[in-house]
Amino acid sequence: MFLLNHNALHRQPLDPADAETLGVAGADTVERFLAHRDNHLITPLHALPALAAELGLGALHVKDEGFRLGLGSFKALGGAYAVFRLVLEEASRSLGRSVDVADLDRTDVRAIAATMTFACATDGNHGRSVAQGAQLVGARAAIFVHAGVSHERIAAIAGYGAEMVRVDGNYDDSVRQAARVAAEKDWTVVSDTSWPGYERIPGLVMQGYTTIVREALRQLAEPPTHVFVQAGVGGIAAAVAGHLAIVLGDARPTFIVVEPARAACVVAAARAGHPVKVAHDQPTVMAMLECYEASPVAWRVLARAADAFMTVDEDEAVAAMQRLAQPSAGDPVIVAGESGGVGLAGLMRAVADNKAALGLDGGSRVLVINTEGATDPHRYAELVGISPADVLAGKLPAGALS
Structure with missing residues (x-):
């Protein structure tokens, strides 16, 4: 499935609320918060010249979020950041004075955090971020x-001390149950998807992700001409596309959203012009992307800032994992989880099927x-046939070519 963005809002300015969330000032705030994290390091940006040449591209870079804040996922930037912001806002109200990130370890601030419980639904990574954030500030998590x-x-x-609540059904079912129980118990929902009347907190989660694109632009010698980003409910794709649109304007890259064909x-949403629920059939191996309705806030950004939408099949996602684990000579080894390499899988599919439509050629920087x-x-x-530790140690699975 490949679809160019023909929405009437395409290439129009972002909604003012989204521009504020994903703009320079918001990204500055995220960086200021990250400076207070003991284990914050800029994640690597890898050049893959051999694969770029094979695909007929000028350059290919992979921003590797597998090293982010000890959680191994970009989600580490969103949930925990939102928790910190919400604790500080509650502390400022309760104490009657301004409280900032440097005050998170103060006894009076932690006493207020201890009265708060943060709830969310998760496929795995977002929940770890919320749980970690709650543990760091002395709050509870469900x-x-x-x-x-x-x-x-x-x-x-x-392992981060969270209360685990098991839900029958899929991710969307867990989102609904988390919202219902949180309302009953007066907990604060920190969701990475939005719904009518609930937009600000998902916006904070997305704001946390702006760090990824800001770092990448600093690490690159030149801005990219094309960016492929995977989507579950659309938060990471919207954060990256929106920030690029704001900081690069008309010079921004062609932006392609990649999803599992099964979700x-x-x-x-691109076909309908608004978020719709898609049917749930077989689960996808791309577990972190198994979502069946786009976040309205994310879609509001993507309707304007995304240029194309596409899907990849199960075997293509696994092939991307394997290719990153066993790269061409000269390219670095990269450990990508089931959902981690989906952007690359989309690029490889696009080179085969949609190269002309996207303007991919020997001058493209992806x-x-x-x-x-x-x-x-x-x-x-x-899925890869070798443990991640052995991949990083340079060991090949039986039968693989060196």
């Missing part, structure tokens, strides 16, 4: 996980984002 979330991912979230809710490392190491080994 994380709702659906039937498709692996035991390893559940254990990783529980293509952003493609469905950026993709590895959104997660091996956040479920057992599943990674099943």
Whole structure:
């Protein structure tokens, strides 16, 4: 599935609320918060010249979020950041004075945080971020996980002291149950998807992701001409596309959203002109992207800032994982989880089928984002045929060519 953006809002300025959320001032705030994180490091940007040449491109870079804040996923930037902001806002109200990130360890601020419980639904990575953020500030977390979330991912979230709530059904079912229970118990929902009347907190989550594109632009010698970013409900894609639109204006790159064919809710929104719920059939191996309705806030940005929408199949996602684990000579090894390499999978499909439509050629400078490392190491080994530790150690699976 490939669809150019023919929405009437395409290439129009962002909604003022979204421009404020995803603009320079918001990104500055995120960086200021990150400066207070003990384990904050800029994530690597890898050049893949051999694969770029194979695809007939001028350059290909991968921003590797598998190293982000000890969580192995870009989600580390969103949920925890929103938790910090919400705790500080509540502390400022309760104490009657301005409270900033440097005050998070103060006894009076932590006493207020201890009265707060943050709830969310998750496929795995967002829940870890919310749980980690709550633990760091001394708050509580209740994380709702659906039937498709692996035991390893559940254990990783529980390791941050979160209360785990199991939900029958899929991700969308867990979102609804988290919102219902949180309303009953007066908990604060920190969701990465939005719904009518609930937009500001998902906006804060998206604001956290602006760090990724800001870092990448600083690391690149020249801005990219094309960017491929995967989507679940659309938050990461919207954050990257929106920030690029603001800081680069008319010089911004062609932006392509990539989704699993089995959970293509952003493609469905592009067809309908608004978010719609897509049917749930078979689960997708791209577990972190298994969402069936786009976030309205994310769609509002993507309707304006995305240029094309496409899907990839199950085998293409796995092939991208394997290709990053066993690269061409001279290219670096990259550990990408089931959803991490989907942007690259989209690029490879686009080169084969939609090169002319997207203007991909020997002068193209392409950026993709590895959104997660091996956040479920057992599943990674099943799909790639080798453990993530052995990939990083340079060991090849049996039968692989060196």
